[in-house]
Amino acid sequence: MPFLVKDTALLEAMAFVWLEADRLDHAEFEDWLAMWTPDAHYIVPVEPGTGEFETHLNYAYDDHAMRCKRIERMQSGVSVSASPVARTIRSLSRFRLLADEGQWVDLRCMQRLTEFRRARERTYVADMEYRLERGAEGFKIGRKVVRLINADHALGGISYIL
Amino acid sequence: MTETVHSAPGRFDAMLKEDRALTRLYTDAALFEEELEKIFTKTWVWVAHASEIAEPGDFKTAKVGREPVIVTRDRKKNVHVLVNRCRHRAATVCEVAKGKSNSFVCPYHGWAYALDGSLRGVPYEESYAGKLERGALGLRALRTEEYNGLIFATFDDTIEPLVDFLGPARKWIDLFMKQSAGYPMMTQGEHRFTFPGNWKIQLENTTDAYHFPLVHRTFLNLTDGETEDMFDLMNKGGWVEDLGHGHSVMIMMPELVDLEDGLDAPFPEKFSALAEELRSEGHDEAKIRRIVRAVGGAGFNLNLFPNLGCSAAFFRVLQPISVDQTEVRHVALGMKGGPVAANVARLRIHEFFQGPMGFGSPDDAEVWDRVQQGAQGGADLWLMLNRSLENEEATPEGTRRGDVSSEIGMRAAYRQWKTMMEA
Numbered sequence: 001m002p003f004l005v006k007d008t009a010l011l012e013a014m015a016f017v018w019l020e021a022d023r024l025d026h027a028e029f030e031d032w033l034a035m036w037t038p039d040a041h042y043i044v045p046v047e048p049g050t051g052e053f054e055t056h057l058n059y060a061y062d063d064h065a066m067r068c069k070r071i072e073r074m075q076s077g078v079s080v081s082a083s084p085v086a087r088t089i090r091s092l093s094r095f096r097l098l099a100d101e102g103q104w105v106d107l108r109c110m111q112r113l114t115e116f117r118r119a120r121e122r123t124y125v126a127d128m129e130y131r132l133e134r135g136a137e138g139f140k141i142g143r144k145v146v147r148l149i150n151a152d153h154a155l156g157g158i159s160y161i162l
Numbered sequence: 163m164t165e166t167v168h169s170a171p172g173r174f175d176a177m178l179k180e181d182r183a184l185t186r187l188y189t190d191a192a193l194f195e196e197e198l199e200k201i202f203t204k205t206w207v208w209v210a211h212a213s214e215i216a217e218p219g220d221f222k223t224a225k226v227g228r229e230p231v232i233v234t235r236d237r238k239k240n241v242h243v244l245v246n247r248c249r250h251r252a253a254t255v256c257e258v259a260k261g262k263s264n265s266f267v268c269p270y271h272g273w274a275y276a277l278d279g280s281l282r283g284v285p286y287e288e289s290y291a292g293k294l295e296r297g298a299l300g301l302r303a304l305r306t307e308e309y310n311g312l313i314f315a316t317f318d319d320t321i322e323p324l325v326d327f328l329g330p331a332r333k334w335i336d337l338f339m340k341q342s343a344g345y346p347m348m349t350q351g352e353h354r355f356t357f358p359g360n361w362k363i364q365l366e367n368t369t370d371a372y373h374f375p376l377v378h379r380t381f382l383n384l385t386d387g388e389t390e391d392m393f394d395l396m397n398k399g400g401w402v403e404d405l406g407h408g409h410s411v412m413i414m415m416p417e418l419v420d421l422e423d424g425l426d427a428p429f430p431e432k433f434s435a436l437a438e439e440l441r442s443e444g445h446d447e448a449k450i451r452r453i454v455r456a457v458g459g460a461g462f463n464l465n466l467f468p469n470l471g472c473s474a475a476f477f478r479v480l481q482p483i484s485v486d487q488t489e490v491r492h493v494a495l496g497m498k499g500g501p502v503a504a505n506v507a508r509l510r511i512h513e514f515f516q517g518p519m520g521f522g523s524p525d526d527a528e529v530w531d532r533v534q535q536g537a538q539g540g541a542d543l544w545l546m547l548n549r550s551l552e553n554e555e556a557t558p559e560g561t562r563r564g565d566v567s568s569e570i571g572m573r574a575a576y577r578q579w580k581t582m583m584e585a
Binding site: 059155159 | 259350351352353354355356357377379380383384489494502505506509510512513517518519521523524525527528529532
C-alpha cells in the first residue's frame with residue numbers, strides 16, 4: 001500500500017519527537033534547546049484534561065529562559081537532587097496526527113519514562129501533546145504538553161525533563 | 163483505635179533531650195503508630211482552607227492522621243469534618259478529591275448521607291423491622307473549628323479550643339493572610355510529592371534557615387539578583403520564635419513581616435512589569451502597591467504543629483504515611499477576585515521553587531531522604547538540635563526566640579511531641 005501525504009506528515013512528526021526523546025535521554029541539551037520556537041512553552045500541568053495552562057498551577061510552565069535554567073540546574077553539579085542526574089530511558093508510541101494545517105501539525109502520543117537513581121526505579125507515564133511548526137529547517141516544537149497519568153496525585157522529585 | 167502503651171512522664175527522657183534526639187524518632191515503626199494515636203487523634207489537625215469549600219455543597223477529602231475524612235459546607239454554610247466511612251460496612255462514601263454535592267451515597271449498599279453527615283436514605287429499610295437507629299448512624303463527625311480561614315479538626319472533645327491551641331501563633335496567621343492584599347484569600351491548586359522519610363524531618367525543615375544557602379544554592383544561582391539578595395537569610399537580622407504548643411515562626415525577611423507596612427518603599431525591579439500591567443488595567447496606585455508588595459508572600463514561615471506550615475506564600479501540609487514515608491502538599495495561594503496578572507505571577511513564583519519539578523523542593527526532598535537513609539546507621543548517635551541554644555532570649559510577648567538559624571523551632575516541636583507522647 002503506498003504512503004499517503006498524511007502518512008508522510010505523521011512519519012516526519014514521529015521521527016522528530018523520537019529525536020527529541022533521544023536527545024533528552026542522552027543529555028544533548030544544546031541541540032534540544034535548538035528544537036524549540038522562541039516563544040514555545042514546555043508544560044507539565046497538574047490538572048488532568050485542563051486546556052488552561054497560564055492561569056492554572058503547573059509543575060512546569062517553561063518558556064525559553066526557564067528551559068535554559070532547568071538545564072543549567074541539571075548540569076551545575078550544585079543541585080543535590082540532580083547530582084547525579086537521574087538516568088532516564090523513555091519510549092514514545094501510539095502516535096496520532098490530530099491536525100495538519102500546513103504551517104503546523106498537532107501530534108498526540110504516549111510516553112513511558114523509566115528513571116533510575118540511587119538504586120531506585122520509578123516510572124512516569126504520560127499523554128504527550130505536541131504542536132510542531134514547519135519552517136525552513138523542518139519542524140520546531142511550538143508547544144509540548146506532558147499530561148502525566150497521575151498528575152493530580154503525589155509524584156517523586158523530578159529533577160530532569162519529561 | 164488500638165490501645166498502646168500507657169505512658170508516664172519521663173518515658174522518653176532517654177531518647178529525647180531538650181537539645182538532641184535519638185534517630186529512633188525517625189525509624190521506629192511502633193513509635194510511629196503511637197504518634198498517630200497520641201498526637202494526630204488528640205490535637206488540632208489542619209484539614210482545609212475556607213476557600214476550598216466556599217459555597218454550600220462544596221466538599222474536599224482529607225486525612226486526620228491516617229483516617230480519611232470529608233470536609234463539607236452544608237446549606238447553612240456550616241463546616242463539617244466527617245469520617246469517610248459508611249456506618250453500615252465501612253466503605254468510603256466519597257472518592258473525589260474536591261467537588262460539589264448534595265449527599266454522599268455509599269457505593270456498596272446505597273446508604274446516603276447529607277452534607278452534615280446525617281443518615282438520610284437506606285435502601286430496602288423494611289428488613290430492619292423499624293429498628294434501625296438512623297439518628298445514631300450518621301457519618302462520624304469530628305470537632306471542627308476555624309481561625310482566619312484555616313479549618314482544623316480533632317477527634318478529641320476534651321482539648322482546648324483552637325484559639326487557645328494557636329495562642330501567639332494567631333498574630334502570625336493574621337500577618338500571613340495579609341498577602342491577599344485586601345481580597346479574600348483563595349487556594350490556587352497544589353503540588354503533591356512524597357519522600358521516603360519520616361514526617362518529623364519535614365516538620366523540622368519549615369523553621370530551618372541553616373540549610374537554605376546550601377541546599378538551595380541552585381535556586382539562588384538561577385533566580386534574579388534581587389531575589390537572591392532577599393533570600394540571603396543568614397544576614398538579614400531574622401529570628402526564630404517558639405510560640406508554644408510546638409508551633410514556631412522563622413522570620414526570614416524582617417522587612418516583609420507586615421505587608422501593610424512600608425507600602426511607600428520602591429518596587430523590586432522584577433515586579434515592575436507586573437505593576438505596569440496592573441496600571442494599564444486601571445487599578446489605583448495604592449492598590450497596586452499593596453498587591454505587588456504581597457505577591458511574593460510574607461517574609462516568614464509559620465510552623466503549626468503537627469501538620470501545617472504557612473510558609474511565605476503557600477501552605478505546606480504534611481501527611482504521615484508510614485514511619486519512613488511522607489506526603490507533602492504545597493498549596494498555592496491567591497486573591498479571589500484579584501487581578502489575573504497578579505495571581506498568575508504568584509503561580510509562576512510557586513512553580514519556580516515548589517513541587518516535584520520546582521528548583522527548590524526536589525533538593526529538600528533529596529536531603530530528607532538522605533536523613534532517613536543515614537538514620538539507619540548509628541542508633542546510639544544523637545540528632546543535634548542545639549544550634550543557638552545559648553543565645554535564646556525572652557520576647558516582650560513572653561515567648562522565646564533565637565537567631566534566624568536557631569534550632570529553637572525544632573526544640574519547640576519536640577517538646578510538644580514529648581508532652582503528647584507521655585500524656
